[in-house]
Amino acid sequence: MSEFIEIQQAEMVFSTGRGRFHALADVNLTIAKGEFVTLIGHSGCGKSTLLNLIAGLLLPTSGTLLCDNREIAKPGPERAVVFQNHSLLPWLSCFDNVMLAVERVFGGSESKSQLRQRTLAALELVGMGHAAGKRPAEISGGMKQRIGIARALAMEPKVLLMDEPFGALDALTRAKLQDELLAIVARTGSTVVMVTHDVDEAVLLSDRIVMMTNGPAATIGEVLDVGLPRPRDRVQLAEDPRYIAARKAVIDFLYTRHSHPAAA
Numbered sequence: 001m002s003e004f005i006e007i008q009q010a011e012m013v014f015s016t017g018r019g020r021f022h023a024l025a026d027v028n029l030t031i032a033k034g035e036f037v038t039l040i041g042h043s044g045c046g047k048s049t050l051l052n053l054i055a056g057l058l059l060p061t062s063g064t065l066l067c068d069n070r071e072i073a074k075p076g077p078e079r080a081v082v083f084q085n086h087s088l089l090p091w092l093s094c095f096d097n098v099m100l101a102v103e104r105v106f107g108g109s110e111s112k113s114q115l116r117q118r119t120l121a122a123l124e125l126v127g128m129g130h131a132a133g134k135r136p137a138e139i140s141g142g143m144k145q146r147i148g149i150a151r152a153l154a155m156e157p158k159v160l161l162m163d164e165p166f167g168a169l170d171a172l173t174r175a176k177l178q179d180e181l182l183a184i185v186a187r188t189g190s191t192v193v194m195v196t197h198d199v200d201e202a203v204l205l206s207d208r209i210v211m212m213t214n215g216p217a218a219t220i221g222e223v224l225d226v227g228l229p230r231p232r233d234r235v236q237l238a239e240d241p242r243y244i245a246a247r248k249a250v251i252d253f254l255y256t257r258h259s260h261p262a263a264a
């Protein structure tokens, strides 16, 4: 597989009221097209900072980030982001929330009816066609996250960037959306980079798990090749020795070798 996202010697230093804060140092990572990569690490280690660098929402203090051989200099529709808190516009219907993004990307080249078709197709993809006319306040948290994912997928991004997309959901809704995401990614072949705190989520979804050390100057400690065949079934995996071994490797990294300073 070809290298699609390349992160070379990325470093992030924030200027704060109390001086400079060295968040990330020496981050090197390449992600192939169609790969599903999760970033895992303790709270505050810099997962969101790294995701925001890939999104172009932040620029590195030094180092280079490339997407499809182009330097990442600002946000772009080829790198769609799904946040933990859906970020839907409350005064617009679900349909219009998705349509807004579709218009931004395809409005210059497609007719209104093509744009509407794209919007509906994205809502159907996440099983939300029936809620098209509802406002965000009228649907559940899990449904809002689905709309956020539909909005991102509707832009046909080269890369889907997800920052703890299921973090605010109850365990059952979370499991359902994880399964749906697996099915969607299998269908679309999307490249995904996702931040999570959840070891099981990381093992279930990822091709590779990027494990980050604690900050300041956090970096990539290890990268685990999950190597489980797809399609993946959470019930069967629960007893699969390869799943158990992958889970243990991440837990060892997080709680034995890099336990959180606050918990030590």
Ligand SMILES: Nc1ncnc2c1ncn2[C@@H]1O[C@H](COP(=O)(O)OP(=O)(O)OP(=O)(O)O)[C@@H](O)[C@H]1O
Pocket: 014, 015, 016, 021, 023, 041, 042, 043, 044, 045, 046, 047, 048, 049, 050, 215
């Ligand atoms: N804009 C900013 N200015 C100053 N410091 C920042 C800024 N953004 C992040 N930081 C600091 O950089 C470090 C990494 O933050 P980041 O949000 O990337 O961590 P995280 O691993 O995503 O955390 P969590 O899992 O709790 O969401 C933290 O110490 C944070 O306080």
